[in-house]
Amino acid sequence: MTPVVFIIDDDQAIRESLQSLLRSVGHEVQAHASTRDFLAAPRRDAPGCLVLDVRLPGQSGLEFQRALAQLGLPLPIIFITGHGDVPMSVAAMKAGAIEFLTKPFRDQDLLDAVHRGIALSEARRDDAAALAVLQARYATLTQREREIMTMVAAGQLNKQVAAQLNLSEITVKVHRAQAMAKMQARSLPDLVRMVDRLSLR
Template identity: 50%
Template sequence: MTKPPTVFVVDDDQAMRNSLKWLIESVSMQVETFESADAFIKSYYPGRSGCLLLDVRMPGMSGLELQEYLRANQIAIPVIIITGHGDVPMAVRAMKSGAVDFIEKPFNDELLLESIRYALALDVKQRDMQKQRAEIATRLARLTPREHEVMVMVTNGKANKEIASSLGVSAKTVEAHRARVMEKMQANSLAELVRMAISANLTLSESKSEE
């Protein structure tokens, strides 16, 4: 069975960890607490769903350094920064690095819970997008080089005659390639095929190549 999403709390203040754990569990969310960034890194494995509630100032690896570590290792977990009043500039830096929110101490319980719910929903959305991109990549791998060419041209708005002229083949051949592309990509419409191409950056790469 899939594990429920977890709110990971990283804060060196034990009283704060206990308080956050009680608050989060009071609304039936799963929570795990860690006294340091290192402890979190040793326990967490990529792929676990949830969000990260992260203090900025901690002994050893700081909250910002942990956030940079996660980014460098392509671990896409939504981060909420918890900060003291003097840490606001650091929190702004964290936001620019991708944090979804920062909460100042002392915080309002309901605002914090609202931010956590948003982060968990964002995590679900990001994971769905990752799955979709992986599926599209699998389908793309089934295309022949010529079918791939045709897909790029079609999704960039070129008509069959234009594609035929560019490739030096007949319009009927292009139609056949196009039909196989639609079948292999499991696209029910041109609009759906275009969305897949955008997700895979095919239209973008084609437009750049024409500049």
């Protein structure tokens, strides 16, 4: 799946210059003059990152960064600005930006940041896909299997689980084995990692 680099900058000359640079190294690019244009445009479901000007008419880049997080669009952001200051760059990085470049910046610095952004986007998408698979497996468990899986992952022995749930140890073993099979856990540590990943504790 081809990644997309988005650009939001109200300066047409800068937009065209960035587009030209990024396309010259093979990136697919979509450039917009405003945050409104960006939100209104159709977007492919693909990994990517956003090169965002800090100072935009209307909503600032920093405000838009917060808005994107609320909209559930976790695009890695590279800020560019002609008027950067330290508090602004600190605020951007704290909110999750991967780079803050002050114009004029070196082409290579931007390209390096874009490559990092795309790699981060791909990793997040892989992570989200893996979590969705785990959630789908978890949905196939019975209530009892879920209960026992969580207790076992918390370090309780079969006999402790049996005593707590008023079941025989054999019954607990059967439910535990079924839960592990449905979750496709190869070992107890594997199951513990899955429980942690699903935030079940």
